[in-house]
Amino acid sequence: MLPASLDEAVTALAASPAAVPVAGGTDLMGAVNAGLLRPMALIGLGRINELRGWQYQDGTAQLGAGLTHARMGRPDFAALMPALAEAARSAGPPQVRNAGTLGGNIVTADPAGDTLPVLAALEATVTLVGPEGGREVPVSHLLTGLDPMRGGELLGYVRVPLLHAPQVFLKATGRTGPSRAAASVALVLDPARRAVRCAVGAVAPVPLRPLEAEQWVSGCIDWDGDRAIDPAAAAAFGEYVAAACVPEPPQADPEGLEGGPAAAAVRLRRTVSVLARRALGRALK
């Protein structure tokens, strides 16, 4: 089924509830090919033009769920939502970015999904559209399962605030070429509210917000001046974030040959700490 509008797609889904929506297919088809999933029918969302673009709406941007990573990586998009653009640019190789979509990334909700920490830091909301109409849900509620997607619903739009201030997304991976995040940090400045918001990805099933660290560091920034920060405060912020998001490593000798889980946990904490520190530094540069 290839509906041409969101309404048609919702109707089609209502008519065959066992059908599975597919956008770029970069997650879904992998699961199908691996035999993990045998959809009775597919509802292709690729023809729904209204989902493939984005527009301004009262100080926010309304992003169609069908926006591809490639599209989000372009300069016009990056000028307004730089961290989301950086996340999109780092999500897989070009072939995948040309097909993979924002909506697919959110619905898949992989812990290492690159747009997720950015959306969490931006406090984005999503519009879920079902037979009874649409409803708006904070992305964090959707991801944590506090307010999950219901049967018959499709992800229509994502609303993100336009903050007109630096935003950074940093991702640590195991190789130089495209790779899933071992840890990622999204950090956005909200000058109007004099706030720093930060989310850590890939270290837990959902992006984590170190709220106390955010609050603390917001107080360290000279918002009216050049927004500079003392390097020691930036480093402390990194530690703070890491301590909040990565559990205390078990006690063991991290220098031993075996390394083991302890060394890996120590490493993960340091990685998050370095990422958060660097992200803050870049945002305030």
Add this chain to the structure above:
Amino acid sequence: MTTPSSSGDDNLVAPGPGVRQGDPGSATGAALGGGPAGAGTATTVGGGTLTQPRIPAQAAEHGERADGTDTAEPIGLGTSPVRADALAKAMGTFPYAADLWAEGLLWGAVARSPYAHARILSIDYGPALAIPGVYAVVTAADLRLGPTGLADGAPSGPIVQDRPVFAADVVRHFGEPVAAVAADHPDTARLAAAAITVAYEPMEPLTDPEAAFTAPPIHPDGNLFRHQPVRFGDPEATGDVVVEGLYKVGRQDPAPIGAEAGLAVPRPDGGVELHVASTDPHGDRDRAAHCLGLDPDRVRLVVSGVPGATADREDVGFQVALGLLAIRTGHPVKMALTREESFLTHPHRHPALLRYRHHADAEGRLVKVEAQLLLDGGAYAEVSSEALAAAAAMAAGPYVVPHVFVDAWAVRTNNPPAGRMRGEGALQTCFAYESQLDRLAAALDLDPLEIRRRNAMSTGDQLPTGQAVTCPAPVAELLDALAAEPLPPLPVDQPDDEWLLPGGPGGAGDPAAVRRGIGYAVGMVHILGAEGTDEVSTASVRVSGSQASVMCTAVDTGTGFSTLARQIVQDVLGITDVYIAPVDTDQPPAGPSARGRQTWVSGGAVERAALMVRHQLLQPLAMQFGMSPELLTISDGKITSYDGVLGMPVLQALEGKDLWATAQCRPHPTEPLDAETGQGDAFVGLAFCAMRAVVDVDVELGTVRAVELAVAQDVGRALNPEQIEARIEAGATQGLGLALMEDLVSEGGRISNASFTRYRLPTSLDAPSIRVVALLEERDVVAPFGAKAVGAAPATVAPAAVAAAVRAATGRQINRLPIPAEDVAG
């Protein structure tokens, strides 16, 4: 056992026009029923007919050369002709095993063990057979029965017969085949495989190789595959400086780009024809026949396009299961493994634990090397004993060491089986002894190149096995070539965003935290089978009219052997148009395409056969002119006499003739290492390689990017320089992958990253610029053409070089491969 509805009418695709003999793809064409020479066959891919593109460049060459006038492009040895299959492979039209098709084929699927170690209590395949579209289910009970008359899974193996096709009573590794299914659709086959109910009684998996010595045996043959000591010199000798280290190498997967796939076609005589991407057709044929309880001549193996192999490729559980299903159903059966299955069953690199103690005098000259080496062979023997011999004999590296004491063990565990991969055994020790040399250099405050030069082995020196190194061993020259090479520029003058930092473009890298490191390594591998392996290959060369053809069953796994065979014939006979026949087991064996042996044995056999044909061609001419044939030469497509009286185009001399000859090549014999002292002339030849790695390390995140690998290699003679460079790039990149990222993770025997998302391979952004700074051409007089194998040495040395560079950048001990981020930056 069970064939509810075999109809028996299975038509192969009829031979049709399309593939000219000798074109890429004709191997597959022949696979589907063959055809008289010249007729050719078509390969049907998913219903459509695939027409093979001719290679335009070659076609043009032929046209121009037919009259013997235009010889603008050099041919023969020492040149770098484009590989005949290059265009088809680049365009995606080269038919690989997964593209095979036959009318009426069924699809196979394998049911695999979800446990690393468990007893099989019962297998109920009723639910699978009940699924519509399922034709047959086979288990161990359908194979040749064991000596006691009970099903034992028909164990086989290249050295020790211990690996069953299907586990009969005990499963010994995660993913081990238990049963196989044939059905009319691949999904049905998979569903049916999943529907087979196997009752297991899980047992404690043995996954720590160190525990294998004391753990209860997990196989009737015990947990020790082999113990090989090496005793050389005086055990009491000591040096002024002593350094110790414990090193660990992970489990690298060959990760062939094409997963295992093949087609089996039943034969009217009850046998079967296997179309698979085998790298050892006769060996695989014999093992398959043995397991199926058939005469070898009722099993024909036809080699289809090989989508990647770095030595061993397929396991017997794949090939035999395929053949058995075809025999049972009477239908052609096709099977294509998923990527996950592929990761689980084919041979991997041996994980290793290596403990070393080096003694040196105050000048840095090595006095004694003591080593304990432990290779994890996985569940079945495969070639572990062979890899162990290489590890033990080359444990001290390409250095002169008067006293060497090694104990090496290969043990059985419930991890996936290990087998041949470029530099098996030699790679693991190279990482360890080169790390030790770095430690010694640091302890003595010596330059890492200098300490290696002071100890470099050369021709005439002895290996710790007592074998004299008679081949060229230009170790010092290789190091000198590296030393003379300028370093890549530092990116200081570049804007930060143009600098490809560790972590990649747009990554988290920070120039302020990046340190550059430079590391050196040199290592060696042995060429050909060791310890008395009968290495032999047979080839036939036939010339009729203007075309020469080569029949040799050396599989070109991507190594370029068929290009080389063409070059050899061109060189010897002066004929441009050389056709390389497809490979099947109807022809005499050439042995496995592994251990760098085909250039030597099969190249040698092709050369001899071509020389015999040359003699047949020149003899009558010589008689005619009253001179001996030795006074005639063939070059540029012309036969000329020493005095210039005779000058005849080869093609004219060949007119109306049909000449052919068959020859064998068998290198000098070797002997097994003594079981107690490790002494013996075990190797036919050695090849050496030196490498300099330059890396950038983000010392806060522990991320590494290799900037450059400079390679100096001992090649004997460069028969095809471009091909050699490609082989070096491939080997070095594979070594880099092991150094930085490739590791198949076993968690209690369960493989947790059997996918390309989780098993990371180097991408183009990870592969550094690889510069071949020297191909040293000191001919090995006993080797055909004086040439040495080139693929394994760079793969062997690259991990050590990269580790050395990371060590230099961080000042930390780098003891594990792949290097974990926590070892780079704590």
